[in-house]
Amino acid sequence: MLATEILDFTLLTLSGTPVTVGTVITAAVILVITWWVSRGLQRAIRRALRPRTVADSSITVITRLVHYAVIFVGIAVALDTIGFSLGALFAAGAVFAVGIGFAMQNLAQNFMSGVILLxxxxxxxxxVLEVEGKVVRVVRIGIRTTIARTRDDEELIIPNSILVQGTVKNYTLQDSIFRLRALVGVVYKSDMHLVLETLKRVASEQPWRSGRRDPRVLMTNFGDSSVNFDVSVWMDDPWEAPIALSQLHQAIWWALKDADVIIAFPQLDVHLDRDVTEPIGRLTTRAA
Known part of the structure; x- marks a missing residue:
């Protein structure tokens, strides 16, 4: 009975609701539970994100936001238990949140995009990605931006919303195999069997080519001045594609040269009618 009387003892009245010792103790217990729940969630988030090579700064930001959100909910429940009317507070908070939302729209968008990426x-x-026409390698994924490095050793700060909302080529999403294509044209008088065998041999001899795909040589079309071929070779490292393509071009050049095959270049033959050539001939004779 004594314990019940102590717990039911009214300390004060808020908006017609009595605040007893029991409600105060209940609110305190709610705050303690909230604190431990926040600690547990933070530890779980750290364990989940560290194997994903997420930057420590990003993990800290995420855990802090989770901590503040849980504490806010716990305080709101504790105040409601005591008897505080939270309707007006939430209404004012909603208006404030709308204003902040408009002001920080891009920041919130990038933050949510970072969470989606993680x-x-x-x-x-x-x-290795292609973003807005540039090939980059991802260095670090942050909660708001992603740091990437170009082939020119330039570091780019990319908003995460671009990676989530835009079209991004990921050359290493499921595997790193990458197709290199070299286009070459030879003159029409060339021995096409010799050209095909030479190009296939060159493609197969590249030291960097992937063993998972066989090279492919296709005669693509008959051009104005050349018969055109498409040489495709697959490699395992798309980041080194420019260097490998240069080596492939050089190998094709020297192999065709050794085989006495002429690489075609644009040319134009002009044929003049007799009505044009005869006056030109007479003028040349008079000048002589």
Whole structure:
């Protein structure tokens, strides 16, 4: 009975609701539970994100936001238990949140995009991407931006919303195999069997080519001045594609040269009618 009387003892009244010792203790217990729930969630988030090579700064930001959100909910429940009317507070908070939302729209968009990237894992550190026409390698994925490096050793700060909302080529999403294509044209008088065999041999001899795909040589079309071929070779490292393509071009050049095959270049034959050539001939004779 004494314990019940102590718990039911009214300390004060808020908006007609009595605040007893029991409600205060209940609110305190709610706050303690909220604190431990926040700690547990933060530890779980750290364990989940560290194997994903997420930057420590990004993990800290995520855990802090989760902590503040959980504490806010816990305080709101505790105040409601005591008897505080939270309707007006939430209404004012909603108006404030709308204003902040408009002001920080891009920031919130990039933040949510960062969370999506971390969860989906469609883009990871060391992935090779093509973003807005530039080939880059991902260095670090942050909660708001992603740091990437170009082939010119320039570091780019890419907003995460671009990676989530735009069309991005990920050359290493499921595997790193990458197709290189070299186009070459030879003159019409060339021995086409010799050309095909030479191009196939050159493609097969490249030291960097992938063993998972065989090279492919196709005669693509008959041009104005050349018969055109498409030489395709697959490699395992798309980041080194420019160097490999240069080596492939050089190998094709020297192989065709050694085989006495002429690489075609644009040319134009002009034929003049007799009505034009005869006056020109007479003028030449008079000048002589």
């Amino acid at each position: 969860v989906e894992r469609s883009i990871k550190p060391d992935d």
